Amino acid sequence: xxxxxxxxxxxxxxFTLESDGKRETWQVNGPHFGGWEIYHLKGSPADPNRLxxxxxxxxxxxxxxxxxxxxxxxxxxxxxxxxxxxxxxxQWYDGTPHPWEFKRVWHLEPSLTNPDxxxxxxxxAAMFQTTDGGQxxxxxxxxxxxxxxxxxxxxxxxxxxxxxxxxxxxxxRMFIAISAAGAFRTDDGGxxxxxxxxxxxxxxxxxxxxxxxxxxxxxxMHKSRPETLYMQKHWDVLRTxxxxxxxxxxxxxxxxxFGFVIDVHAHEPETIYVVPIKSDSEHFPPDGKLRVYRSRxxxxxxxxxxxGLPQQDCYVNVLRDAMAIDSMDSCGVYFGTTGGQVxxxxxxxxxxxxxxxxxxxxxxxxxxxxx
Amino acid sequence: MIRVTLPxxxxxxxxxxxxxxxxxxxxxxxxxVLDALEEAYPxxxxxxxxxxxxxxxxxxxxxxCEEDLSHESPDAPLPxxxxxxxxPFMVVGAIAGG
Numbered sequence: 001x002x003x004x005x006x007x008x009x010x011x012x013x014x015f016t017l018e019s020d021g022k023r024e025t026w027q028v029n030g031p032h033f034g035g036w037e038i039y040h041l042k043g044s045p046a047d048p049n050r051l052x053x054x055x056x057x058x059x060x061x062x063x064x065x066x067x068x069x070x071x072x073x074x075x076x077x078x079x080x081x082x083x084x085x086x087x088x089x090x091q092w093y094d095g096t097p098h099p100w101e102f103k104r105v106w107h108l109e110p111s112l113t114n115p116d117x118x119x120x121x122x123x124x125a126a127m128f129q130t131t132d133g134g135q136x137x138x139x140x141x142x143x144x145x146x147x148x149x150x151x152x153x154x155x156x157x158x159x160x161x162x163x164x165x166x167x168x169x170x171x172x173r174m175f176i177a178i179s180a181a182g183a184f185r186t187d188d189g190g191x192x193x194x195x196x197x198x199x200x201x202x203x204x205x206x207x208x209x210x211x212x213x214x215x216x217x218x219x220x221m222h223k224s225r226p227e228t229l230y231m232q233k234h235w236d237v238l239r240t241x242x243x244x245x246x247x248x249x250x251x252x253x254x255x256x257x258f259g260f261v262i263d264v265h266a267h268e269p270e271t272i273y274v275v276p277i278k279s280d281s282e283h284f285p286p287d288g289k290l291r292v293y294r295s296r297x298x299x300x301x302x303x304x305x306x307x308g309l310p311q312q313d314c315y316v317n318v319l320r321d322a323m324a325i326d327s328m329d330s331c332g333v334y335f336g337t338t339g340g341q342v343x344x345x346x347x348x349x350x351x352x353x354x355x356x357x358x359x360x361x362x363x364x365x366x367x368x369x370x371x
Numbered sequence: 372m373i374r375v376t377l378p379x380x381x382x383x384x385x386x387x388x389x390x391x392x393x394x395x396x397x398x399x400x401x402x403x404v405l406d407a408l409e410e411a412y413p414x415x416x417x418x419x420x421x422x423x424x425x426x427x428x429x430x431x432x433x434x435x436c437e438e439d440l441s442h443e444s445p446d447a448p449l450p451x452x453x454x455x456x457x458x459p460f461m462v463v464g465a466i467a468g469g
Contacts, residue, residue: 035380059430059464060380060418076384076414080422 004326005070005368006334007051008342009038012360014053016071019355023332023346026355032074033065040107040321040364043070044115048368052118052134054105062104064120064134077134081105081122084141090124091153100124100144107321109164112171119190121161125152125178127190140190143176148195148212155179155215155234162320163219167226175229175244180215183231185244196244200233217260218320222269230272230299232262232320237274239299250299255286261323265348266331270298273333273349275318284315292335294349308352309343316341321364328369336362373404374459378431381419381462385412390459399454401433402445419462434461 006017013031032038033055041053051067053074062081065074081102092098103123111117116133126144128137143149143161152159160179167173172189175196182197195212205213215234222228231238231247236257238247251257256276265271274293278286285291289312292305316337326332333349336342340359345352375391382388393407402425409416420427425445427433432441436450436458452458 057380059378059428060384061421061428062417063384063414079417082423 002328003370004328004332005043005048005370006324006342006344006355007041007043007071007364007366007368008336008356008359008362009040009053009321009364010336010340010360010362011037014038014041014055014071015356015359017342017355021328023328023344028356029071031360032071036063037104038363039104040366042108042110042366043368044110044118045112046110047115048370050110050115050133052108052110054108054120056104062102064105064108064137066134078130078136081120081128081137082139083126083144084139088144089150090159091151093154095153097150100126102126103158106160106162107164109166112166112168119164119166119174121164121176123158123160124154125159125161125181127161127164127176129190142186142190142192143184146184146193146195148181151212152178152181153213163216165219165221165229167221168223169226173226173243175219175221177216177219177231179217180213180234182212182214183216183219183229183244196240197247198245199238199240199247199249200231201236201249202234204234218262220262220264220272222264225269228269228298230262230264232259232274234258234280237262237299250295252295252300252302254293254302255291255304259318260320261318261335263323263325263333265333266325266327268296268331268348271296271348272298273323274302275323275335277317283317288313288315290314290316290337292333292345292349292352305345305349305352307350308345314339319363322362324365324367326367326369332367334365334367336365338362372456373399373407373453374456375404375408376459376461377415378462378464380464381415384414384418387412399449400446401440401443401449401460404449404460405445430465432463432465434463435459 002021008015013034015030039054044050049070053065055063087100089097107121109119120128127140163177165175177183184193227243259277290309293302316339323335333345338361341357372392
């Protein structure tokens with residue numbers, strides 16, 4: 001029997017939301033790790049019962065939790081993230097050199113084929129991996145060491161590596177994004193990396209077209225077209241059709257091109273979703289209306305999706321890791337808000353409903369399609 | 372035996388519901404007590420002290436005998452009342468944040 005499992009990370013714990021293939025009624029499980037920040041949790045594509053969670057707190061630091069039964073039970077695994085060699089410095093907010101310091105894991109990306117192999121994107125920005133199910137973590141140092149690392153500076157939320165995309169057609173190719181350094185690609189399994197920010201234009205850095213320094217909020221890929229990526233930047237929505245070698249803006253008629261999330265329909269590679277957010281300081285929807293915008297043309301032409309979403313007095317935010325797509329025949333779209341709601345659409349975005357609405361502030365949403 | 376009290380979250384993590392009792396070999400110091408604690412409960416590694424530097428995490432404090440020992444040398448002997456088990460060595464979460 002098919003079904004879906006939605007994995008929700010919040011400011012105060014993790015939750016799993018489960019439903020059958022109809023996605024009409026939901027069982028809410030949790031909180032797991034109550035009181036801890038769960039920046040992200042994600043399941044292995046190779047073994048849906050294998051889940052990983054990033055658990056952290058300002059008091060007690062970082063933990064990684066692992067489940068082998070779909071989130072019913074969890075056990076802590078390794079939590080030692082040590083930068084390779086002498087860490088050196090990156091640029092601090094005031095422009096001075098600042099030592100690289102591990103703060104937390106923002107994103108966990110399990111391998112497409114091996115449940116024990118997981119990549120971790122961390123703050124201060126670096127990429128780690130484990131090949132033993134999380135017991136031991138080692139840095140892929142080529143990213144920080146590629147040359148521009150010393151000039152990276154944090155965004156308002158920190159210098160976080162928040163997006164990891166694995167190319168399903170080429171196991172050596174990965175894409176990552178860092179706030180506020182930009183997007184990078186490896187074609188050799190993480191040994192070496194190149195910035196892929198040509199075409200990005202950011203007025204908030206001295207050279208708006210610089211090779212690095214762009215505050216990329218999120219990138220997304222459709223598995224059938226891994227050379228096409230979509231990006232929500234601090235301002236601007238963009239796309240590339242050559243694996244990041246060049247980008248074109250596709251913000252089109254969006255009410256604001258600021259936002260955090262971006263994702264792609266499971267069966268329509270040119271159908272994409274964003275949630276426009278007002279400005280870079282207010283961080284709530286324009287006009288108090290929570291609207292998902294959908295483009296069926298890969299950008300530029302956008303339609304507002306409002307049915308079932310609050311259209312007055314709504315001032316929540318939708319954070320960068322808080323949107324996900326299931327791959328049921330009728331594609332499901334999910335997103336979580338800082339107000340604690342998780343909204344779902346089972347018809348590609350036409351109609352929405354809250355499947356849970358009073359959780360702690362949502363930091364991340366992932367969904368597993370269970371066959 | 373040395374008595375150690377932990378914050379609620381760390382008790383949950385270590386799956387203990389009250390004070391921890393530890394046998395500590397040699398001189399009883401912050402370092403030797405925490406070494407013994409982490410040996411007995413490996414899940415606590417990195418949650419009280421930094422993995423690499425062994426420095427106390429900023430929002431944790433070490434109390435004993437109504438004294439704040441957080442800024443004492445990790446190799447300074449702990450009070451006799453801690454050594455003989457009359458008083459616990461307390462790992463305390465700072466009152467910070469919401």
